[in-house]
Ligand SMILES: *[C@@H]1O[C@H](CO)[C@@H](O)[C@H](O)[C@H]1NC(C)=O
C-alpha cells in the first residue's frame with residue numbers, strides 16, 4: 001500500500017527533477033548571468049552639450065550602409081545584413097567597409113543617433129556592447145563599448161579633419177575579486193588609465209566625459225589636447241572639448257556578452273542578443289575617400305591622417321579584449337595608472 005506521505009515525496013522528487021531539467025536547459029542557452037559588479041560599477045558618460053552626434057543603434061548602421069571593398073559592393077552579401085549574419089562578410093577580408101548609402105555631406109539624420117532621455121537611456125537604440133573577460137584568479141575586465149554612427153572632427157586650424165562614419169569608443173573597468181581597481185578611457189589611438197579611487201564618481205559609478213564630435217573618453221570635463229598620445233594637456237593643437245551636456249547611462253540600452261580569450265568566442269548573457277556581428281573583422285564606416293573625390297581635402301597634401309574624411313573604425317573584437325595591462329598596447333608606451341585625476 002502506498003502511503004500518502006510516500007506519494008507526496010514521490011511528487012516532490014518528480015517536481016525537483018523537472019525543475020532541475022529546466023535549469024539545465026536554461027544553462028545551455030544562457031551560460032551565466034552578468035556579474036552584478038559589472039552593472040554596479042558601470043561608467044556613466046557625460047555627452048558634450050553641443051555635440052549633435054549621439055550614441056546610435058548598432059544594428060541600424062547596417063540598414064544605412066552597404067558593404068564595399070575598394071568602393072565596390074561586396075558580391076553575394078546577405079540581404080538584409082543583420083547583426084546575426086554580419087560576420088559572413090569576413091569571407092571578403094578585413095577591408096570591408098560598411099559604406100553609407102547617403103552622401104554624408106548632406107548630413108542624413110541617422111548620423112545623429114539618439115539623444116538619451118531624462119533617465120539617461122537611448123530609447124529604441126541599443127548603443128552599447130558590454131563585454132566581460134574573466135581572466136581567472138579574480139581578475140575580470142569589463143569593456144563598455146560605445147557606438148556612435150558618426151565621428152565629427154573636431155576641426156584643426158578651423159578645418160574639418162578626421163570625420164568618419166562609425167565610431168567605436170570604450171571605457172574598461174578592471175576588477176579584482178569584484179572590486180574595481182582601475183578605469184581605462186579610450187582616446188583616439190590610445191587613451192589613459194586612472195585608479196578607481198582617482199576617477200570622478202556618481203555614487204559608486206565612474207564618470208567619463210565624451211568629447212564633442214570625436215567621442216574620445218576623458219576623466220575630467222573641459223579641454224583636452226591629445227597631440228601626444230598618453231600625454232594630455234589643457235591646451236594645444238588637437239583639442240577635444242567636454243562638458244556636462246547630457247548624462248548617458250549606457251547600461252540601459254546594451255547587449256551583454258562574455259568573452260573567452262582562449263577560444264576568442266563571444267557568448268551572449270541573454271539568448272535574444274545577437275552574437276555573430278562581434279566576429280566581423282571589417283570596418284563600421286566608409287573607406288577614406290580618395291583625393292579625387294570632391295568631398296575630400298587634406299590639410300597637408302599626401303598625409304592621409306590630415307584628411308577631412310578618414311576611414312571608419314574596426315569593431316570591439318579589435319580593441320585588445322585580453323589585456324595584460326589596463327592600457328592598450330601602443331608603441332610600447334608604459335601603462336601608467338594615474339593616481340590623481342587630470343586632463
Ligand atoms: C561642438 O561641435 C559642433 C559641431 O558638431 C560645433 O558646432 C560646436 O561649436 C562645438 N562646440 C565646441 C565647444 O567646440
Ligand SMILES: *[C@@H]1O[C@H](CO)[C@@H](O)[C@H](O)[C@H]1NC(C)=O
Pocket residue numbers: 135261262322323324
Ligand atoms: C590572456 O591574458 C592573460 C593575462 O591576463 C594571459 O595570461 C593569457 O595568456 C592571455 N590569453 C591569450 C589566449 O592570449
